[in-house]
Amino acid sequence: MSWSLFIKKRIDSKEWSARLALLRQLFAKHALRSRPASEAKTCACHSESADSTQDKLREQSQLVQVKKPETLLCAQNDHSCSPQPSKKYLSLLATTILLLFIVGSHYAQDRFPRPEFESQYQRPLTTTPSPQAHFFEIFDIFVLAGALGLASYFALKKRSRRGIFWLTVFSAAYFGFYRNGCVCAVGSLQNVSAALFYPGFLLPIGVIMFFVLPLIFALFFGRTFCAGVCPLGSMQDLVMLKTVKIPRWLSEVLSLTPYLYLGFAVLFAATGSAFIICRYDPFISIYRMTGDFSTMIYSLGFVGLSVFIGRPYCRFLCPYGVLLGWMSSLSKKHVTITPDTCVQCRLCEDACPFDYIDKPASGKIPEPRAQNRKRLAMYVFMLPLMILVGGYALSRLDFVFARLHPKVSLAEQIRQEERGAVPRTSLETQTFRTMGVPIETLLEQATEIEKRFHTGAWILGAFFGLVFGLRLIRLSLPQFRIDYEIDRTGCYSCARCFESCPNEQVRLQNVKNARFERSGKEYLLHVAESAN
Amino acid sequence: MNDKQNKVKRRDFFRDSLRTLLALALGGSAGIATRKLIAKDLVWQLDPHKCVQCDLCATECVLDLSAVKCVHAHDMCGHCTLCGGFHRPDAVTFDTAAENQLCPTGAIKRNFIENPYYSYTIVEEKCIGCAKCVKGCSSFGNGSLYMQVRHDRCLNCNECAIAIACPAEAFQRVPSSQPYILKGKQAQA
Ligand code: SF4
Ligand code: SF4
Ligand code: SF4
Ligand code: SF4
């Protein structure tokens, strides 16, 4: 669509002609009014205060012909050169105004001179209420560090579920409801990826601290961030009532989705397309206490789910949990179920509502060693293949992912319109056409972005292949576990399972005169006398 | 026994080196990211020179009542009797009768100054950010009415919902020390 077409369409509309008639009338009145000579110093239309950006815009615009009549209007309005406009001028002016309308909201401003008032009227200023952000940004870093320290202290040193619980309440109240759950550590991973890969994306200090601090703590103490600091985890933890057990195979499969989510979140953030974690955050609208109907249903659905399934978002979606899991699996310290030694009493077996307690391997029927080795060797051999296949497969789908980038989807729409494949224009394409950027520029930019997506999709696919292959290898590794142990990758250090351990009861001195006995290969616990 | 101890030692060593590796990876990426680090916070703002006055600001904000509202650069205003931002195009008389007003919530206050000039002020509590008046003023007037994210209301979401929807790509992150992109004389200040 060229400019002339655009103009035609605008003048045709009813609104415009009605408006035009009115303005003609009014302008006739305005222009005939005589003005005091003292006013005639400068014409407001040409004064310095004219918006410089607008001027620049006008210069850049290719509408030189349309621009001229505008200057004419100013000359006409300038009392020093034409104090008594005649009828001929008036019709000329009306035509000028018509032409001015055509230029549209983008380029036409300063149509009417700004009056100088005889009365004492003072023009009010535009108020600029400041964002509260900066103070809170620094403050929040300290609160976060403090909460992380407390969580680690409660979980590892005090082994206190009560402490963790109150910390959870605090986090939901402060990070959640008071600070509106934004920026959270989970979302900050997108800002960091964008800062790493996307030119011109800046990273405020608060955001990077929210990303790094929980990971550092996880490297030393396990996922104490999840225990009672993360606003998303807190919400799910607090509504959890009675959990149903999910079959191991199902949770094993579902626990792969966080890797997918993480991969896509990084891809879309790094290409500057979207922050999908923020967009599909199920709890934020509850913390903000706003949102339209569908988001509310989505959020309440998730909360409802969390009542019966322990932390569904954490276990089966959270992309940040993947990073925390890596750190935690190799952490320096980590919570243990028992404060002492495992007596294999099996009391803790079902104590974890999230199913992160691993049973001793002795319970399984051992596979013939040779067979196991063979399979393991095959998986290891297949790993590079999986990486390649994954990368190739996703790179073929790059155009699908690229659509999420606003520029790419705009270019696609424009292309279709040019081909005449779609009957109507959309708001986006209309806007684009009024901005006067050549279509070729847009298409070039879109191609550039698509190229980045191609590379990104290769890396992403390779990552998925790696994750999948490693999971297969891990599942077929021989198990040497002899005690009931916590799965360090998944465990949120919530301290729930502790109390089920008899040794913990001894530590708490709830059980006195406890004695352990061993019969054959098993430990037996004899409790002579209970405290109450 | 000795063999077992050695095994444990070897495993610990393995874990230790892996942990160091993870720490290095974390430190490395954080280090690279710090090249983009700024001491200031960033907030969302829209560039009124890019805005095309669609009504998405009113509907897309995560707040029920949008954080984006119309503001007025009074020093750009022509103080016209017939205001493109105040009156409907089909207004019969140029007065404050409700049926003549463009604003759906009557958020623009019109006051007489002196003949034939009027002042137009936005009552922010009433404004829903629909940009109707801005469109009128930009098309027929001086363009002194324009949209701005009001930071006493904005939650500063990590991903502003309007920024995604805005067809003109008018939204950008700006330093919190200069959180507005103003028009008129205040733009230079
Ligand atoms: S798993 Fe994710 S959402 Fe859950 S508590 Fe941890 S960081 Fe928060
Ligand atoms: S501390 Fe215990 S109950 Fe809590 S998540 Fe970890 S294993 Fe499960
Ligand atoms: S969404 Fe964009 S174009 Fe529409 S009114 Fe808001 S800033 Fe203007
Ligand atoms: S017309 Fe819309 S943007 Fe303008 S003052 Fe009224 S509600 Fe606000």
Ligand code: SF4
């Ligand atoms: S950042 Fe959030 S609250 Fe502010 S204008 Fe955008 S959507 Fe509305």
